[in-house]
Amino acid sequence: MNTFLFAAAENDAIANCKAGGMGDVVRDVPRQIAERGDKAHVVVPSYGRLHQGGELKAVLNFELRNTLYTAEVYEVEPKKPISNIHHYVIHHPEIQAGGIAHIYHDDPEEPFFTDAIKYFIFCTATAEAIKQNLFGDLDVVHLHDWHSSLLLFLREYDLRYEKLRKLRFVYSIHNLAIQGIRPFENNYSSLANWFPKLRYDKETLLDKRYPDCINLMAVGIRFADAVHTVSPSYKQDVMKPSSPPEFIGGEGLEQDLVQANAEGRLVGILNGCNYKNINTEAKGEIYRNTVKALFKWLQEESKKYKADFLAHTGEKIMRYVGRNKPKFIVSSVARLTEQKFYFFKRSPEAFVQILKKLDKVEGIFILLGTGAPEYEELFRRMSYEHKNFIFTNGQSENLIDSMYLESDLYFMPSLFEPCGISQMLSMRNGNPCLVHHTGGLIDTVKHLETGFGFTGDTYDAKIQNMLDTFDLALDIFQNDKPQWKRIQTNAKKARFTWKKSVDAYYSRLYKL
Structure with a gap:
């Protein structure tokens, strides 16, 4: 039996521990490992809340900032118990919940200031837990994004954690745009403040754009035994320099990724999608579920400033x-x-054109989401201006299920997309997608076979091609029902299974 440890910021196998696609991956990959008869341990921070109701398994003592730190490890109940998978959270008062999904902090003046502190503590506690054999005899440690990459720094430079050198470390990149950059020194949230006694080589840790800073995403890429991108096409993208907005590539780390590829350490494997035990809404509930979600949000104190807009959306629906x-x-x-x-x-004029095209065929555009204030404001304004644009400015799993089930076309114009899960969930229901052909969207949506894709050499060409492709999709829907049915059927038949993905993990990442 092989034994794995997953260390990450998110884990959707436990309640209230997800902000994005990383949480899905950290939930699903251990399940495939358990199906093979191997064992998986998953550890995330507690964020001051996830340890409640858990079982205390260990108290860890370790040094940070020339101070003795004490952290607690709790085993917690998953949403769905599965043999051979154990879920843990690490609790310490300084590992706090942020405002983004009660996980991440947004520090606009000093990005990553608070998050770096809590993940320094989390990673050092995890290293101490490995040293004390809390997870048994491990074979592979699988890290996810910059939040857990400090374990590789400790493996490289901290003699207390020599045990880590005997293990194979795999590093998955989920979001290369967020790199965890912090100063080496002269700052509370700096490497020198938290690890004052360690001797390390700045040259191998620094961000080439900001030489006075450590780049924790780069640490993962430079020190891991295998580096993983979550789709094959995204692997090709990230080895090229970004030139926004036409192209988003390596975001300053392309040289590191080219080197990892030359050393045979960079592997692109597409994420999977769950095709079993799917929670689905009854057909025909999309409008009722919208109304139910709106009434629920209107009662929340945090939504008071949006109350007028939510009422406006309710009236439209x-x-x-x-x-x-x-x-x-x-x-x-x-x-x-x-x-x-x-x-x-x-x-925005291109989006207005899409709404006008829909108006001519008695169609509507439903958008669900929350996020950056300037984007919320844009879509609220456009909802007031266009009767066939319904912006549900909140989060509701039931409504999302209904949208995936009842849409005719799913729209995903991502500027870049390491893998993407929404297109897979929509295709699972037989809904064609219209996507920007970038990263994982190239690997999953085939133009005029399972959906529709657009691209272009310049920004203006991309916008024009997006509109032309939208016209094409509408034309086929209205005037060529047999072809539309074929695209729907092909989309529903497409399978991006975790079994296939994890088979590739074993052979190409884990080397088992």
């Missing part, structure tokens, strides 16, 4: 609750960020 159904539904579910909706933010 009520016209569809009865018999007055739209003839074509386009939907999108995403966090409202530059990655997901840059094209609409920079070119």
